[in-house]
Amino acid sequence: MNERFFSLPEERQQAIINAGYRVFSRNTYKNSPMSEIAQAAGISKSLLFHYFHNKKELYLFLWDKCAQITIELMTKYGCYSQSGLFESMERGMRAKMEIVRRYPDMASFTIKAFYEKDPEVNVAVQESYHRYFNLKADKARMNFDPEQFIPGLDIPMMYREMYWASEGYLWEMVQRGDVDMEQMERDFGRLIAFWKSVYMRKS
Template identity: 80%
Template sequence: MNDKFFSLPKEKQQAIINAGYRVFSQNSYKNSPMSEIADAAGISKSLLFHYFHNKKEFYLFLWDNCAKTTIELLTKYGCYDQKGFFESMERGMRAKMEIIRLYPDMSKFTIKAFYETDGDISAAIQKSYHHYFNLKADKARMSMNPEQFIPGLDIPMMYREMYWASEGYLWEMAQRRDLDFDKMEKDFTKLMDFWKSVYLRKE
């Protein structure tokens, strides 16, 4: 990757990244032309290849940006600093909504990339996914005091269930053209209240 990409203004970087997410989320890797991405970003195809040597490099950069942006914003919102697990989850959901504001097509790209079958990139995607997922899970479990939960609870399984449900909800919301962030926050509050009633130890 050409370091000149990072010398661009943040707004231009974001426009190129969002163009990549949009095009790659609508088509398979093979059927996503770099020329279409360049048009969506408002730059020439040659300039896009000046920043990224080839499509594979750009695609994996976008994937890596998903993980890094997610962890960066989860850290910014303090979800790893809380002693209460559900407080961490609530802060995490606020961080995820901020990601949707910045990168509307990121979640769609993430799902598309995870199930991509092109042999040229699928192995790299799967390896990276497991690395970042385990990293996030380990950080989340650091704030889990087993005494706060009902006896005998499979905590890693609980975390995975909540993660999958939250990601599924965000995926569903991301399909809508006009996002209602107030509704999303209310929905997550209800979901958190439900999980608390199921998993927290009764005093």
């Protein structure tokens, strides 16, 4: 990547980032032309290639940017400093709604990229995902009080179950072809309420 990208005004950087998210979220990696991204960003194709040497570089930059933005906003909303798991998850929902306001197509891009099968980017995306996922999980879990849960609960299995449920839900949304963030917020709100009713120690 050309460092001149970071010398651009923040508004111009965000326009390019959002254009990339928009185009990549609506097509496969292979069928997402750089010319279309440049047009959506309001710049020439040659200028886009001046900032990013090729499509793969831009794609992986956008993928890593998703993790950086998410961790930044989750930290801002106090998601990693809560002793209560479900309080942290509810704050996370609020953080993600702010992300949607700033980067409307980022969530769709993230889901699309996670299931992207193109060998040019698939391995790098999966390696990056697991690195960031473990980092976020470790930052959060170190604060959780195990006494909040029902006695005898297999906590690692609970985390795994919630992860599997979330991944299955996202896969279903991808198969529909249209990610409705408001519907996702409602559905995950119901999931969190259900998990609380099952796993929380009754006072």
